[in-house]
Amino acid sequence: MKAVNMSTVTPAPLEHVPTVRGPVSADDLGLTLAHEHLFVLSAEFQSNYPDLWDPEEGVRAAVAQLGRAYEAGVRTIIDMTVLGQGRDLSLVKRVAERTEVNIVIATGVYSVDGLPLFARFRGPDGIAVSEEPLIDLLLRDVTEGVGGSGIRAGVVKFACERVPPDASAHRMAAAVAEVHRRTGVPVLVHSDPFDESGGNGIDLVRILEREGVAPNHVVVGHAGDSASLRYLRELADTGCMLGYDRYGMERLAPDEQRNATLAALVRAGHTRQILLSQDHAVHIDYFTVEQRRHLFPQWSYTHLLERALPRLRAEQDIDESAIDIMLVDNPRRLLTRQGAPAPARTGEMADVRRA
Numbered sequence: 609m610k611a612v613n614m615s616t617v618t619p620a621p622l623e624h625v626p627t628v629r630g631p632v633s634a635d636d637l638g639l640t641l642a643h644e645h646l647f648v649l650s651a652e653f654q655s656n657y658p659d660l661w662d663p664e665e666g667v668r669a670a671v672a673q674l675g676r677a678y679e680a681g682v683r684t685i686i687d688m689t690v691l692g693q694g695r696d697l698s699l700v701k702r703v704a705e706r707t708e709v710n711i712v713i714a715t716g717v718y719s720v721d722g723l724p725l726f727a728r729f730r731g732p733d734g735i736a737v738s739e740e741p742l743i744d745l746l747l748r749d750v751t752e753g754v755g756g757s758g759i760r761a762g763v764v765k766f767a768c769e770r771v772p773p774d775a776s777a778h779r780m781a782a783a784v785a786e787v788h789r790r791t792g793v794p795v796l797v798h799s800d801p802f803d804e805s806g807g808n809g810i811d812l813v814r815i816l817e818r819e820g821v822a823p824n825h826v827v828v829g830h831a832g833d834s835a836s837l838r839y840l841r842e843l844a845d846t847g848c849m850l851g852y853d854r855y856g857m858e859r860l861a862p863d864e865q866r867n868a869t870l871a872a873l874v875r876a877g878h879t880r881q882i883l884l885s886q887d888h889a890v891h892i893d894y895f896t897v898e899q900r901r902h903l904f905p906q907w908s909y910t911h912l913l914e915r916a917l918p919r920l921r922a923e924q925d926i927d928e929s930a931i932d933i934m935l936v937d938n939p940r941r942l943l944t945r946q947g948a949p950a951p952a953r954t955g956e957m958a959d960v961r962r963a
């Protein structure tokens with residue numbers, strides 16, 4: 609059993625949040641989509657087969673789509689694209705220079721099936737016992753910036769679709785936990801919300817907690833896809849943040865279902881733990897253009913504001929102040945490294961329920 613230093617001092621909330629264009633005052637973040645993407649790319653395929661996709665066209669499309677999002681009220685997005693998803697800061701910078709929307713970047717590793725080969729052999733369970741090489745790399749992204757650009761990451765992420773989480777998930781959790789403990793940066797975990805038990809989020813929160821990450825600094829990504837209200841309530845009771853972050857991906861879960869479980873969580877006092885987003889990407893090469901159009905016709909940066917939230921207000925009787933908390937306050941707390949406040953007891957939430 610590893611000893612974890614739990615006495616790390618929680619730093620004061622950040623006054624300025626790092627974005628691609630530079631630090632932005634926490635008060636100016638505004639309406640924030642907490643889990644989106646610009647470009648999700650299989651980097652090696654793209655560099656070897658440059659005819660697969662035209663980055664120029666991608667940048668133009670991203671600028672146009674973010675322009676529409678800005679008109680709809682979006683002021684900031686978190687681009688959750690990390691290593692393993694083709695994070696390419698040169699492309700992100702070109703988009704950021706031409707849009708009014710603030711873009712916060714993430715660091716971390718997306719590997720849903722074991723560790724990336726880069727880390728498998730040189731790490732602590734590799735051929736020779738050694739330090740975790742990922743810690744230094746991810747830490748640099750948070751403290752100094754990516755690749756000498758000075759652009760710092762605002763979130764550290766890893767992925768686990770195994771139920772229960774396997775050895776690689778434990779190793780990734782330990783690595784991101786160390787980055788969190790040294791910097792206060794919040795942790796996002798791409799979880800599996802589809803297991804018959806509800807999902808693997810609770811296990812992941814507990815693993816991170818054992819590594820010294822308080823649950824209120826953890827976002828369980830994609831939790832909102834779960835159909836099990838029992839799982840979602842148990843997850844919310846840990847104090848973690850829940851990603852209702854795939855609105856519009858109807859094949860994974862219909863918006864109607866997301867809205868229904870979200871409304872139940874709001875009524876149970878968990879409003880301040882919920883983050884809303886769409887997991888949209890301007891380009892993702894996991895699908896052909898036709899497949900994507902067929903699978904996720906609703907996918908955009910504005911689906912949530914234009915279609916899902918009007919239904920949440922009308923059909924679930926959730927009022928504007930609760931929606932503001934989820935779209936503005938919660939992501940600001942996340943990015944300023946304050947973590948979510950403890951869940952309110954039922955009865956204390958009169959302020960977010962329609963009289």
Ligand SMILES: [Zn+2]
Binds near residue numbers: 643645688887
């Ligand atoms: Zn994502």
